[in-house]
Amino acid sequence: MLTRQLSIATPIFVLIYVIQEAVVSQFRLPGGGFSILMIFALTWAVLSETEVAAVIGFAAGFLMDLSQSAGGPFGQWTLIMLMAGYAISYIGYGDDNVRANATGIIFFVVVANLFVEIAYVATGALLGVSVGSFTQVLITLFGMSIWALLVSPILLPVFTRLHALVFDSRSAL
């Protein structure tokens, strides 16, 4: 079972990573843009059990660290996404108010996206990563949240179907 899940999930993660790096990163979107990989990982984390969500977060964070545009030390995104994946699943998993409707998942993903970025800024400050002026950070955080809010509803059906394909659940929305 685990082998089957891994063999399907790995190419999906790699494909999303390639789309992020080769397509989404081509555009310098106003307000900081969005990370399709982050939205993907957070969506899957909402739909998964805590231990699976932690592994999903770890894998997504590792890929984000591999990205050339990752500013901080290698492992920073891995740690943050791991924690985010676990936390979002811990709060949302088993709560049908969240998982049973698309609005709940989108809300969770957007809020988690914002908290992940705040965590990045906070840990970046501890690790000596420059993130710009306070105003600039606020604008970027706001812009990223708006982008996540716009993009998540479009991507949600695809991501939930992929999740159902891998984990053989009936969670496709």
Place this chain on the structure above:
Amino acid sequence: MRNGGRARLLLVILMVTSLFLITLDLRGVKVIDGFKQGSQTIMSPFQRAGSVVLTPVKNFFSDVTHLGRTRNQIEKLEAENANLKQRLINRKNADAQLKQLKSILDLAGTAGYKVVNAKVISNGSSQSFSQTITIDSGANAGIKKNMTVLSQYGIAGVVKDVYPSSALIQLASDPSFRIGARIAGSQQIGILTSRGTRSASLQLLDNSTTVKEGDVLLSRGSIANRPYVPGVPLGYVTGVDNSAGAVAQTATVRYYTNFSTLGVVAVVVSGSTANPGDALVPVKPRVTPIPTVTVFVTPSPSPTK
């Protein structure tokens, strides 16, 4: 919670792994660099393909973004026939890159820099609050870490990481970008610190000197021309902070380079033997008087029969 203990154990193991990775990276272990290098080597063909395929889409979005500013131009273009407009859109990208390249070569030629030209194949994600681009030339073309990168107007950034056939450029607009600056003419020196946008902050080093609006800033240069060659135009002063009690005067600077429209850049692989001084200061546009033609008409006498 079901399997709560197992999940927590897994979380702890993964956290320790993440912290282990951070520690290794901060200690400068080469294995981590190898991961990134390998990933970038695999990704650069995809980025190149993405750049080629998505250029028309990017141009479209760029046009939409600048809609307000170029309304008059768009209105004129709308008047033209569809065929010519289509051809214009197709050629626009190539022409813009050619123009950028010509300006870069003029700039580099005036200063005597030896440069390697490269196309921008990816704009880095802003998720990490950093501002970077990826170019399609790397170590194979002689590019090394910490080399100055030029745009058609002046500084574009500095080479942050080099891969065999691509390189990561830290833009001058990146919040962590710092450069020693010199004011053209007065030769006062200071430190230019980016703010994450096209504007930057200049801190003069000498409290007895002054700066005024319109002053042009050039790079001061580094030892052995790395990371910065001297004499590269940086920007111009748009505002001066004259607050009382400040140790040294500070000013707001606007970069010459528009970082959102970079299509072609040049990496300075070898600086000039002599400091170019103020030779690269951009020429201010001159106002050309429009000649007025006055026509004197003398009424001819009424025709006679």
